[in-house]
Every structure is written in structure tokens, then in C-alpha cells.
Amino acid sequence: MSERKRRRPEAAPPAASTSATKKSRRQDSHAQGLRKQLKPDDQILASLRQMYDDAQSASSNVISLSDLNLSTACREVTDRDVGSVQLAIEGAVLAVARSILAGRGFSFDVPSRAATNQLYVPQLDRIVLRDKSSSRAFANLSTVRKATITARVLSLVYAVLRRDIHVTKRDLFYNDVKLFQDQSQSDAVLDDVSCMLGCTRSSLHVVASEKGVVVGRLVFTDDGDRIDCTKMGIGGKAIPPNIDRVGNLESDALFILLVEKDAAFMRLAEDRFYNRFPCIIVTAKGQPDVATRLFLRRMKTELKLPVLALVDSDPYGLKILSVYMCGSKNMSYDSSNLTTPDIKWLGVRPSDLDKYKVPEQCRLPMTEQDIKAGKDLLEEDFVKRNEGWVRELEMMVKTRQKAEIQALSSFGFQYLTEVYLPLKLQQRDWL
């Protein structure tokens, strides 16, 4: 469908040429020059197909903790179905009963999620949790509160699973405000319970609110409804909060385009970029939320598609990439489900600013805080292991310049979809 729906440039000169300044004419001619470098789409597509084929064969070979002989030393949670989580809760309660009968009293065995128990595994390129746990006894002043909260959270989660519904952390908190006192307390114990039972928070049916959207060459079911993301207009489909109700992913895309911001997403959706270059376009509108991270991983794993990222050229853009790729530290026990390894940094990269002659006035000076964030990133393992990224980041810190994706609009509103991205794809210019 929808070749009809690709908005193509008119033969008329680009938008910016209505301006009469010399500077903007120079910019235009540069933009036109780059436009001329573009090969026919079928040649670009052939190159993309190669990347796709690589991804299809490569990603079947995922390294796991057991490959590294770490499966006993480290702890990871997995997605589990309702019945199996219910059994796990019953098991945990039986263990407590046995402990009481054996005269050792009411006590839970809870894995430690402290920073000292976290480990970055380079081969996996993500943070995992070491297998250290502590006893949470009822008959102990320092743990009685947490033991009570743990019992209550287990019972609430059990009730949620029995009804086969999904709730938010906030809902859970309100079920016993008097006991929990503060949502941070029920939240923390919820993470403990997730570790204890060895299942993801989604498996507990406690979900985060979603803010991501998806559009493009993807068909999937959301709670039984078949969603065709090529027919979601410009607004796209809201990514469901309940990943376990998502199924039957199908796609003829060659890659996934991960976009940091919704403005760029809208440009791509309106221009139906996915009809010219078959892809799935996804954004979390800024800082990635859990639902979008789960959804991205699900797509990458099931469809075996390469993922290309389009983020701002600043430390924050790279930080967002790191959350998608390596996870956040406080959810390291769930890193295998939440992270998507091997995302390629397509742009906007610091080296693009000169390469694409982004005008000086569209670049922004980095603040001291930006510079510090950039230098901190250079110390991160996930950056260090990619030479290309190190070079780019060093250039950013040295030039002290940053730029948003939107800066490309200075060459015309559709420059992103008509020149920049096609040229990037043609040149396989990702790191």
C-alpha cells in the first residue's frame, strides 16, 4: 500500500530559497550538492538489505550468563506467565511456612540490589546483579517493617495475577497506604519481589505508564487487536504498557529507526519515510520509559532487525542511547529484558555538524554541565568499547558544540527525510 502516501519534494526550489540572504543561498547550494550525491533508492535499499541479512544471521547468537559461566554467580529475571509467577509466590510463602515450622521464624530470603552487588559484564555490555541475598526476618527490629511490606506486596501481586489484570505502581501503593506510607517503599519492595521470584516486573503485571509511539512496517496484536502500524496515520500507535499482551509481531522492515524526539518522529511519519525505506520508527519522546524499552527489545529479538538511532548531538542524546543499550543501574536485575544490545549510532553525530555544514548559528554552545556529562560518558564502559563513539564524543567535548536533530531543518523542513537520512543510509554511515 501507500506509495501514494509518500510526500515527495516538489520540483519547485526548497523552502529556504524564498529568503534572499547570501548566507542562506550558500547553505542551499550545499544542501543541493548533498542531494545530488544521493543514488537511486534501489541502490540504497540493496545496501540496507545487506545490513538486514547480517542482523538476521548474527543476532541468533546471543551470549547469556551461562555461556560466561556466570549463571550461578549472577541473578537475572525472566518473563514468566501468570501461572508460573503464581506458583513462584506460593513457593515463597511455603518456604516461609517451612522456616517457621523448623523453628527459624518468619523470614524471606531477598536478593541484594545494592550498588556493591552490581556488575558490568563487558561481554554482555550491560549491568547485571550478583547473586548475594540477605535474610528479611519478621522477628528483627531492623527488618520487621520490610518483611511485612514484602508479605503485603506478595499478596497484592497474587490478587492482581488471579484477576489477570494489570495495575500501576501507584495503584499498588494505594492498596495499603497506611502500611507503605510512601510510594518509594512499595516500589522498592516490588523490585525486591521481582528479584526474589526471578521474574520481570511486567510478569508481576505491575506496569509503567507508556509514552512511546510506533509507526511503520510493523503488524502486531495488542490485547488481541491486530494493529497495522502502516495504517496509523501520522500520530502513530501508542506503545502498550502491558508488553505481555503484545504478540504476533510481523514485519517486512529492513531496520528499526529509533528516534529521540517526537518532532523528528512526526516529520518521518508525515513523510511516510517507512514507505521509501522499509523500517519501523519508534520514539519514547525523550528519556526512554520501561514500556518503550521492552517494546524495542521485543522487536529486535523477535524480528532480528538492526537498530539505528537518531538522537541529538549532545551528551544527553548518547545517555539516552546508553539507557536503551545497557539499562539503568537501579533495574540491573532486569537488564537482559530491558536492554537492546548493538544499537548503531546513525546520527546526529558531532562529526555530522561539519560534514553536513550545519550553520554555526544552529549549533549551541555546551554548558559546563554538558562538558562534564560528556567527560563522564567517556569514562563509561559502554562508550569505551566503541572506538568510533569515543572519537565522536572527544570531538564534542573539544569543539564544545552541540546540536539538536531539528538543526537540520535549517536546510529545509524535509531535509531530514529527503537528504540527510537517505545519504546516511546510502553511505552506511553508522557507528
Added chain:
Amino acid sequence: MSERKRRRPEAAPPAASTSATKKSRRQDSHAQGLRKQLKPDDQILASLRQMYDDAQSASSNVISLSDLNLSTACREVTDRDVGSVQLAIEGAVLAVARSILAGRGFSFDVPSRAATNQLYVPQLDRIVLRDKSSSRAFANLSTVRKATITARVLSLVYAVLRRDIHVTKRDLFYNDVKLFQDQSQSDAVLDDVSCMLGCTRSSLHVVASEKGVVVGRLVFTDDGDRIDCTKMGIGGKAIPPNIDRVGNLESDALFILLVEKDAAFMRLAEDRFYNRFPCIIVTAKGQPDVATRLFLRRMKTELKLPVLALVDSDPYGLKILSVYMCGSKNMSYDSSNLTTPDIKWLGVRPSDLDKYKVPEQCRLPMTEQDIKAGKDLLEEDFVKRNEGWVRELEMMVKTRQKAEIQALSSFGFQYLTEVYLPLKLQQRDWL
């Protein structure tokens, strides 16, 4: 479709009863008592149908500025198509040319958007802009910058319309950073241009990013794609940023349920509340964005449906209602397109807290700032004209208690969809 998809309560006792405290047993029995008050759904539906019929007949009678003999004294913008906006821009440029030829120099006539030029019209229940304008001359040191920016924005908007695409304010800014210097400057002039041309910002094809979602008994087209919102799973459909590409709204809903927060939205979507009580459920996930406001108004106007609002019981919840109903002050020139009059406050209302026996520990004390916000609201015209709202707000300020929608979860996770809302609808308990 989808009766199969309504998640109904089990015969088993509700979730909270697994807890053993006396207090929660008392709460349960109260919740059960309210549940028993529920009449069969067909009786509730009959009552809803009456409200629906009222809305269908009533809203055909919309008061306009001309009814109040204010059409010359006040200025409002309307949605206009691409061709007509292009003509308006050409007209504005010709007016400048004529001014030059007449020896009066290069100058725009720009409506004032200052607070002193704003007027609250009680009959309309919204803020409008008086018709006062000033001259923005090129040959005047105090206006030369703004005149130049105005010319540039007009030319950029013209280019956008010629290509029939949509862009964001940020895109617009990046087209001439050197001139605009700061996005607030291009944004302000964009609003001026909107007023000058007498068309909405959407008509200029400059859109805001969307964050709202919709689910339920609504079918519409988004850029030509047919969207059936009963088949959007739990995630719902993202509300499109470009309202002018939305069309062909159809619905068999009896009302629109406007929800403040996404957690409540998720509960309603997962329980397929719209299958039990035919409705369209919409949320902007907090502070309403322009796209959601436009979409709500469009639904209300075209489908003539009553709108019921479910917000937190705090001043902020009511503030959100006010933005939907009366608009925000800085976009008063566009109030007729952005506002949805006659939204009913369904809940959660301060009086509900006692009526539904929301446990003390689920209520939150109001801060001094909350109290001040509540008192300020009592001075607002849009509150004063609704006695019921005044009483509720006075009660809130007096009891110094607030509560979130989520507080209803203390009676069980599905209490909102199974008891609270059905009972509210049955009792026609809205203000």
C-alpha cells in the same frame, strides 16, 4: 465485537480481602455495600441515553461572538484550509506593498495580544481577544526587528503550506536561528501571524507535539488511514498532532470520558469500560496539550457528545479542567477552537471522599501552595458560575484534603471501573 473482551470481576472476593486487618474488612464491606446499589446496566444506559439526547439537541445552539454583537469588538481565529491561508498571506504582503507605494513605508498591522486586550466573556465562558492592533513598521527602531521576523515567519509558513507538510515551532525556529536568536521570539511572532491572518496555528501547519491517547467507541481517519479505536488494544491510539488531517469521525458512544491521568486511562482501557458503557476515553496524561484539546473539541462539536471529566480531587485537577474549558490566557485569540465548553465534573470530587469512604490514609494533606491554588480558583469566573463547583472547592479548601483518582484502588484495583464510575453514571452524579 468485543463483548468477549470485557474483563469482569470474578465471583471470588475482591483483592483487598486477602488482607486480614479489621480496618480493611470494614472498607471491603462498605465497597460491597456500594456495589449492591448498582442497578442493571440497561437502566444505567437508559439514563446515559437521556444525557446523550440532551447533548445532541443542546449543542446545536452555540453562542458566537456575533450573537453577542461582539464580532467587530473582538477578534477570533478560525480553522482555514491551505489555499485560503496562502491567499491571506498574499493579501498581507500586498497590503505592505500598497503601504510602500502610498509612501507610508513597509509596515504590518498586528493585533495586540496583551493582557489588557483580553476579555472574559461570561456568555461564552472563555477568554477572547479584543480587536485592537498596532502598526509594526520597518522604518522604526523599536519595531524593525519584529517587522523583519514577521516577514520571515510569513515566508516560512507560506513555504510549509506550499509543500502541504506540517512542522513544529522548533523546526520553524531552526530555519533562521540567526534572525530569531531565541525560539520564544519566533513563537511569539507565530502567534501574531495567526491573529493577523485570522486563522488557527493548526491552519498554519505549525503543530505541537502530541502526548494524548484515545480509546473506545470512535472511528476516524488520520491522514487517510481509518482508525477504529475499539481495536487499539490497551495502549490506545496516539492523538495525531495534525488535527487538519483528522476526519470522518463516527461514533456510537453516549459520552466522552475525559481522564486526567494515564494510570486511570489504562485501567479503563484494559477493562474495556467502553464496551459496558459506550464511550470514548481520552487523556492528555496530565496538563492538556494543544493536540488533545483540539481533538476533544473536534469530537464534542462533530459528534455532539456530552463530556464527563475524571480528575484528581485537588486544585490541579480543576485547573486542568479549566484549560480544557476556557483555554489558557496566552492563546486567548484561539479560544474558540481550543476550548470545549460544558464539561461536567464527574469526579473525583471532594464530596466523594466521604461519600465513598476513601480511607483517611489515602487522602493527602494539602500544602499551603495547594490551599492558595484552591482559593485562587474560587476567584475565577469559570468556577463562580457553577454553584456546585464552588461548594466542592470550598469543601476542599476547608477540609484541606486532596486525593488522587488512584486512591480508589484502596477498595480493589478494579473498583474504579466496576463500582465507582457505574454508580456515578447511574446516579447522574456530575456537576
